[in-house]
Amino acid sequence: MKPRILIKQVEWEGQPVDILIEETCIRQIARTIPVAADIEIDGRGKAVIPGLVNAHTHAAMTLLRGIGDDMPLMPWLKEKIWPNEARLTDEDVYWGAKLACLEMIKSGTTAFADMYYHLPATAEAVKEMGLRAVLLCTCFDRFDPGLAEKSKREVQRLFARIHGNHPRIRFALGPHAIYTVSGALLQWLHAFSEEHAIAIQIHLAETEEEVSNAVKQFGCTPVRYLHTLGVLSRQLSIAHGLYVDDEEIRILADHGVQVVHNPASNMKLASGVAFRFVEMRKAGIMVGIGTDGCSSSNNLDMIEAMKLASLLGKAWRKDPEALTASQMLYAATEQGADILQLKTGRMAAGYPADLCLVDLHIPAFTPNHNFVSNLVYAANGSCVDTVICDGNILMRNKKVPGEEEILKQVKTRAQKFI
Numbered sequence: 374m375k376p377r378i379l380i381k382q383v384e385w386e387g388q389p390v391d392i393l394i395e396e397t398c399i400r401q402i403a404r405t406i407p408v409a410a411d412i413e414i415d416g417r418g419k420a421v422i423p424g425l426v427n428a429h430t431h432a433a434m435t436l437l438r439g440i441g442d443d444m445p446l447m448p449w450l451k452e453k454i455w456p457n458e459a460r461l462t463d464e465d466v467y468w469g470a471k472l473a474c475l476e477m478i479k480s481g482t483t484a485f486a487d488m489y490y491h492l493p494a495t496a497e498a499v500k501e502m503g504l505r506a507v508l509l510c511t512c513f514d515r516f517d518p519g520l521a522e523k524s525k526r527e528v529q530r531l532f533a534r535i536h537g538n539h540p541r542i543r544f545a546l547g548p549h550a551i552y553t554v555s556g557a558l559l560q561w562l563h564a565f566s567e568e569h570a571i572a573i574q575i576h577l578a579e580t581e582e583e584v585s586n587a588v589k590q591f592g593c594t595p596v597r598y599l600h601t602l603g604v605l606s607r608q609l610s611i612a613h614g615l616y617v618d619d620e621e622i623r624i625l626a627d628h629g630v631q632v633v634h635n636p637a638s639n640m641k642l643a644s645g646v647a648f649r650f651v652e653m654r655k656a657g658i659m660v661g662i663g664t665d666g667c668s669s670s671n672n673l674d675m676i677e678a679m680k681l682a683s684l685l686g687k688a689w690r691k692d693p694e695a696l697t698a699s700q701m702l703y704a705a706t707e708q709g710a711d712i713l714q715l716k717t718g719r720m721a722a723g724y725p726a727d728l729c730l731v732d733l734h735i736p737a738f739t740p741n742h743n744f745v746s747n748l749v750y751a752a753n754g755s756c757v758d759t760v761i762c763d764g765n766i767l768m769r770n771k772k773v774p775g776e777e778e779i780l781k782q783v784k785t786r787a788q789k790f791i
């Protein structure tokens with residue numbers, strides 16, 4: 374039995390409410406709830422939001438934060454990221470993922486999709502830190518049939534080990550990109566995902582170079598290439614999707630493919646700015662928001678990501694009415710949850726108790742004429758005071774247990790990358 378939690382008089386949609394949490398779920402939200410609880414949280418001066426959903430990241434890349442900044446994508450990957458990643462141990466990834474979880478908790482994220490290596494080490498970190506995660510098994514074959522077989526064995530091994538073994542962790546597939554994964558392996562992964570009803574996420578249509586190489590190598594653009602391979606499905610989400618034309622948007626919509634926008638990474642790597650949020654939403658595509666990894670973003674702050682997504686979208690479209698604050702909050706909560714196939718991202722009775730209390734007694738929320746506007750445009754992750762996930766309190770008064778040890782471990786381990 375978990376302690377029963379009662380949050381008293383917290384602001385929700387402009388009104389003070391009480392929120393009762395029993396076991397892993399929100400039991401009731403009402404003007405007042407006259408019951409005794411094991412833990413009572415004073416919500417006065419705070420507002421509640423659903424826990425944010427980071428729909429695309431590489432958690433343990435916290436270890437590589439600040440390495441290889443100010444470089445284009447391919448040289449950055451080849452010279453700085455891949456050689457350093459080859460030196461990572463299970464224990465490095467465990468501590469890197471713990472730091473990522475710490476950073477996410479401190480900025481209000483309660484669920485994330487992670488594409489990385491040493492997946493059991495990340496799973497261990499997620500279990501201990503109390504978040505929810507969809508762990509994508511990273512697949513590469515570099516067009517080598519031997520590596521493709523190795524990748525398939527790895528998928529089967531990790532599926533057996535991780536899938537369905539923990540209530541807060543989902544196993545999924547993460548083929549890296551069309552320039553690192555062969556069509557044959559993509560088709561095998563697609564069949565595996567259909568057979569076991571598990572999600573797939575791939576980096577796609579991220580740069581102009583990727584598009585022109587796809588045209589040279591496969592005779593068509595990235596989305597059309599996946600379409601001809603027959604691997605588009607409702608299980609699939611694409612990270613980035615910066616370079617898609619009208620017909621490709623229709624193709625994605627027809628197949629129920631979802632898209633995750635990563636504005637900070639797209640700007641920092643100068644991949645592009647013209648993410649077609651409005652057209653995708655109009656076509657019925659689910660669009661979520663991700664931070665991408667800490668070496669391309671360089672943090673995991675989803676409140677900052679919402680602001681960047683909105684401002685970037687307004688700027689390139691020259692349309693101040695596009696990508697509103699409330700659309701961004703929806704993308705970063707409900708929509709992200711739907712993309713990850715998780716029942717979270719909503720404040721309602723019966724839903725998992727995944728939520729954050731935001732401190733209203735700070736300059737960013739003063740005055741507070743419009744809470745969502747202040748949250749997206751004025752605040753950043755540091756406004757988050759309390760985080761609850763799956764009915765457990767992960768942070769209270771901005772303190773996360775074990776924080777010092779995580780910082781110490783990562784500082785020491787990161788020495789080897791200098």
Ligand SMILES: [Zn+2]
Nearest residue numbers: 576612665666
């Ligand atoms: Zn990524």
